[in-house]
Amino acid sequence: MSTESSSTVARVLKPTILILIAIVAISSRLFSIIRFESVIHEFDPWFNYRTTQHLVKNGFYDFWNWFDEKSWYPLGRVVGGTVYPGIMVTSALIHNVLHFFNFPVDIRNVCVFLAPMFSGLTAFSAYLLTKELKDSSAGLLAAAFLGVAPGYISRSVAGSYDNEGIAIFLLVFTFYLWIKAVKTGSAFFGLLTALFYFYMVSAWGGYVFITNLLPLHAFTLLLMGRYSNRLYVSYSTFCAVGTLLSMQIPFVGFQPTRTSEHMAALGVFGLLQLYAFAELVRGYIPPKQFRALLKGGIVAVAVIASIGLTILSFSGVIAPFTGRFYSLYDTGYAKIHIPIIASVSEHQPTAWTSFFFDLQMLIFLFPAGVYLCFKELKDEHVFIILYSVFASYFAGVMVRLMLTLTPVVCVSAAIAYSTLLDTYLETSEHVLASTKPAIAAAATSAPVVIEATTSDSKATGKKTAAKAAAAAAAAAKSADAEAKTHAKSAASSEKKRFPIFNLDSRLLVILQLTWFLFMFAWHCTYVTSGSYSSPSIVLASRQQDGSQMIIDDFREAYYWLRKNTKEDAKVMSWWDYGYQMAGMANVTTLVDNNTWNNTHIATVGKAMSTSEEVSYKVLRQHDVDYVLILFGGVIGYSGDDINKFLWMIRIAEGVYPNDVKETNFFTPRGEYKVDHDATKTMRESLMYKMSYYRFAELYGSGNAVDHVRNARMPAEGPTLSVLEEAYTTENWLVRIYKVKDLDILGRDLKDSTAFDKGRVRKISSLKKK
Amino acid sequence: MAVISRTLFLTLLLALVAFLSASSSSTSSLFAHAQPQNDNEALLQKKVARLEAKAVKNKGVIQLDSLAFEDVMAKPRNYSMVVLFTAISPEFNCVPCLNFDPEYKMVAAGWSKLANKSQLFFSILDFKAGQAIFQKFGMNSAPSVLYFPASSSISGDPSQDRYDFGKSGFQAEPFAAWLQARSGVRVPVQRPFDFMGLAVKVLGTFTAVFSVILFVRKGRKIFGSKYFWSTISMIIIFVMISGHMWNQIRNPPYSMPSQQGRSGFIASGFQNQFGLETQIIAVLYSLLTGAAIGLIAVVPRIENPVGQRATVWVCMGMFTLVFSILIQVFKLKNPGYPFTLMFR
Known part of the structure; x- marks a missing residue:
């Protein structure tokens, strides 16, 4: 094959491979839809979905000014000013465009498929980014890696309609534009960076990562003595436009000028201006005088800046670090000061297994890629190095930030992997030999991929991903090897490099690496299918005969609420279920997953963890009509409210230390028990009573066993007097209680219940004494 | 008669005395309620x-x-x-x-x-x-x-x-x-004067000043050196990806005495780990990365075909072996994991 024809082949191959990668990325995120149905997952997505519906129905301005009186009863919530609207606006836009062209797509389907669609775009931007760092073959590899890496899939499967779904695309693409801007020094790309930064700010709170990483890059380049007009132009454009734009989001507001998280960006901006000014002056003044001027100038600027900052921060114009952000630095901080942050599982630190689980072989190819960046060390490689170091720190502190690490791991592992392939495939005759099978592989993988999107078999998906990844690697390699060879020969003129002499060495490395790619693809499919594709509102379990049982209690309960309660019924539950209730049951909630008011949450915690008399007052004060709880004791669902109860108590104790005491819920041996050993406070708490009310009746006498906590329950269950059972779902997973009205005869509810049960009042009052 | 009555009286008296003396111990305790x-x-x-x-x-x-x-x-x-x-x-x-x-x-x-x-x-x-x-x-x-x-x-x-x-x-x-x-009493907590801390601070200041001086004098050589920064970055990355921050926050034991065929340095459970465990993982990762870098950077520098072939085989062998070990360790933590490389 001649050089020309192979470059033509490359030109055709590259887009084909990219499209295939996008298809693989999308189809591997569809497990949950094939297994269950097209449904919104988890908790936060339900809020996003609800607001998107509002946006589509009532238009943008109404959405912007929306005051939601159905949440945080009786406080309400200003939705327009407290959300990152990026994801809602994106899907509303897609919805409207599709409708403009007369595709009557339901907004729910737009929301469900948004994250997978954007994952295809993410893969493409990983290609662009890596292409700037090495070459397009590495770019294709990076795209394939990022397309299927579980670390990213975990937050972007179909139905997980959350900010991260589009934010990772924006993150990678903004970084690509930034590198392009620094490389070319064009204000155009700087402006594009700022625009996409704005999009990112509107979409995810993680934009702070960009806000700090880009200035850090600029600052490091300054320290390395790599100041250039390119840097000046690109950074100044980005910072000026980006900061102004980001302030247009009401939720962000004036933060960029006030909080310390944003200070780095402004500081580096100022520094860059001073530096540029000094450079300008240097051109007009003799060196000796310039030196004196510089020294004086540095001292003066440092003094003024430090005085100014001190005054501003003491006078309160500049806020100190916000709690959520601060917990990234001092890891013990959150545990002591903000239990509500510590209680969220995604804010836990990351064990090494999570790194391996989410990234498999990429995790150790990643440092090799960083090493290669050090070898090259152009401006853009400095960026990747900084990104790697900081993202790996943050990912270590918080499981959730694994998401920001994954792109750089994929990029830098792709650089390492493709350099390996370059080294062991390079010679012209080898290129020719490997092109044919590569094309063949790519060609055969195409129909398989399409098959996989329609078929629901797990095995096909697995195979597809494996094949496509391998094909992409091989084809990408061969397509670009030509260009590589030229580059290599240029490089070898500097340092003495030799080709790989023996065929067996080449074969060994190439075959082994290909095998690793297969393993990687299998691993990714296994992890995606097994761990990250559960919608969590519909559960699946295997019965003893191996058949699948679908547990749909949540939707059952929410639907019951929707159909059987008044329009304005207030339902109290722990904050985890607030968004789902608002979205699915359309009822008024007291607290939800937007945990902005700790006191209100603590009030709910207090109502749950105190005795009936105390909590009835709280319930009445907040007009609560129904109380909803989760109880997993029957089917062994471990994420239920009794297991979350300790957090409720802890949060409640933080605000009401006199009413709730955590120690009273522990047995003298310091254990958390629900059976015979349970403490009196525990047995009298509303949560305990609601959970185990009539539980013992389900089993024979004295045989009641809580399957989550493996506890044998007392034969006589708790009694309720201020609540009455309203509804319990099929598997007892959700229990709804109605709050009783005040007694019409003005009696104590406890007495009236006792009376209704046929007991004379005397007995009950005697019992009290 | 009189004798009898006298003796009776005497016995009675004696009995009374005996009773009194016998009960004296108890009376005394009754008595001395204030005394004890x-x-x-x-x-x-x-x-x-x-x-x-x-x-x-x-x-x-x-x-x-x-x-x-x-x-x-x-x-x-x-x-x-x-x-x-x-x-x-x-x-x-x-x-x-x-x-x-x-x-x-x-x-x-x-x-x-x-x-x-x-x-x-x-x-x-x-x-x-x-x-x-x-x-x-x-x-x-x-x-x-x-x-x-x-x-x-x-x-x-x-x-x-x-x-x-x-x-x-x-x-x-x-x-x-x-x-x-x-x-009800406020206990003042006075931390004893921290000589170690002071020493560290003084040493830190000295190091900082020294490095500034060094930077001014030979900055280009040390701080301009790629190797210095690449070493630091790589160390940070390895420490982080092997789960060190988790240890920092959760304070797990360094290792456990091994029992029932279960080694004491790999914690059971997916979300749990020991101090030693992370170090083992960091070593495994660095061996793997080292093998990859060896294949990329060292092998093409070797002029002698035999030596080059040997290096390739050694590096690739190590890569595969360590990867298999890593997967095996991962299987200990996550028993359901279906894939293996070399060991079954």
Whole structure:
């Protein structure tokens, strides 16, 4: 094959491979839809979905000014000013465009498929980014890696309609534009960076990562003595436009000028201006005088800046670090000061297994890629190095930030992997030999991929991903090897490099690496299918005969609420279920997953963890009509409210230390028990009573066993007097209680219940004494 | 007759005397209801004096064993007790015990320096010395701190006042605050002057100044050197991806004694790990990365075909072997993981 024809082949191959990668990325995120149905997952997505519906129905301005009186009863919530609207606006836009062209797509389907669609775009931007760092073959590899890496899939499967779904695309693409801007020094790309930064700010709170990483890059380049007009132009454009734009989001507001998280960006901006000014002056003044001027100038600027900052921060114009952000630095901080942050599982630190689980072989190819960046060390490689170091720190502190690490791991592992392939495939005759099978592989993988999107078999998906990844690697390699060879020969003129002499060495490395790619693809499919594709509102379990049982209690309960309660019924539950209730049951909630008011949450915690008399007052004060709880004791669902109860108590104790005491819920041996050993406070708490009310009746006498906590329950269950059972779902997973009205005869509810049960009042009052 | 009556009278008298003398012991106790009060008080005073002496001798902390604990806790008691149940001995490998020990002693020392202290004693009961008491209280974890107010008896354990480490942490300050809520006396926590800290600070300043000087003089050589920065970056990355931050936050034990065919340095459970474990993982990762870098950067520099072939085989062999080991270790943590490389 001649050089020309192979470059033509490359030109055709590259887009084909990219499209295939996008298809693989999308189809591997569809497990949950094939297994269950097209449904919104988890908790936060339900809020996003609800607001998107509002946006589509009532238009943008109404959405912007929306005051939601159905949440945080009786406080309400200003939705327009407290959300990152990026994801809602994106899907509303897609919805409207599709409708403009007369595709009557339901907004729910737009929301469900948004994250997978954007994952295809993410893969493409990983290609662009890596292409700037090495070459397009590495770019294709990076795209394939990022397309299927579980670390990213975990937050972007179909139905997980959350900010991260589009934010990772924006993150990678903004970084690509930034590198392009620094490389070319064009204000155009700087402006594009700022625009996409704005999009990112509107979409995810993680934009702070960009806000700090880009200035850090600029600052490091300054320290390395790599100041250039390119840097000046690109950074100044980005910072000026980006900061102004980001302030247009009401939720962000004036933060960029006030909080310390944003200070780095402004500081580096100022520094860059001073530096540029000094450079300008240097051109007009003799060196000796310039030196004196510089020294004086540095001292003066440092003094003024430090005085100014001190005054501003003491006078309160500049806020100190916000709690959520601060917990990234001092890891013990959150545990002591903000239990509500510590209680969220995604804010836990990351064990090494999570790194391996989410990234498999990429995790150790990643440092090799960083090493290669050090070898090259152009401006853009400095960026990747900084990104790697900081993202790996943050990912270590918080499981959730694994998401920001994954792109750089994929990029830098792709650089390492493709350099390996370059080294062991390079010679012209080898290129020719490997092109044919590569094309063949790519060609055969195409129909398989399409098959996989329609078929629901797990095995096909697995195979597809494996094949496509391998094909992409091989084809990408061969397509670009030509260009590589030229580059290599240029490089070898500097340092003495030799080709790989023996065929067996080449074969060994190439075959082994290909095998690793297969393993990687299998691993990714296994992890995606097994761990990250559960919608969590519909559960699946295997019965003893191996058949699948679908547990749909949540939707059952929410639907019951929707159909059987008044329009304005207030339902109290722990904050985890607030968004789902608002979205699915359309009822008024007291607290939800937007945990902005700790006191209100603590009030709910207090109502749950105190005795009936105390909590009835709280319930009445907040007009609560129904109380909803989760109880997993029957089917062994471990994420239920009794297991979350300790957090409720802890949060409640933080605000009401006199009413709730955590120690009273522990047995003298310091254990958390629900059976015979349970403490009196525990047995009298509303949560305990609601959970185990009539539980013992389900089993024979004295045989009641809580399957989550493996506890044998007392034969006589708790009694309720201020609540009455309203509804319990099929598997007892959700229990709804109605709050009783005040007694019409003005009696104590406890007495009236006792009376209704046929007991004379005397007995009950005697019992009290 | 008279004789009989006399003897009768005498016997009666004798009997009375005998009765009186016999019951004298009981009467005397009845009698001296005030007397033993004084006795007890004296006893108490003695006990308190003894405790005070012990406390003074040992900077405010009384070391207890099972017997001494029973003795100190015995009922006539007009003083409150704070007891730290701990396990300091190295074989228990109780990291939090070791962490809390100096903090506890610091609060005790602060207390003993107070002028207007009420009757409160700090004591430590080590597991080695007081196993029986640990059992009696059903303690199966250490450290725990219990507070016994003056009136309480030791048998009333169900509602014992316990310091919550989980919530308040192992620092002296929250502990002192907890104590203040009970005793009503504010204990000033004076951290002893930290010579180590000062030394570190001084050394740090010197290093900083020195590095600035170095930077000015030979900055280009050291700080401009790629190798310096690449080493630092790689170390940070390896430390982070092997889960070090988790250790930093959760403070797991370094390793466990191995039991039942389960090695003691790999923790069971997916979300759990030991200190040593992360180090092993970091080594495995760096071997893998090293092999990859060797294949990329070292092999093409070797001119001799035989040597080059050998290097390739060694690097690739190591890569595959270590990867297999890594997967095997991962399978220990996640038994359902279906894939293997070399080992079944």
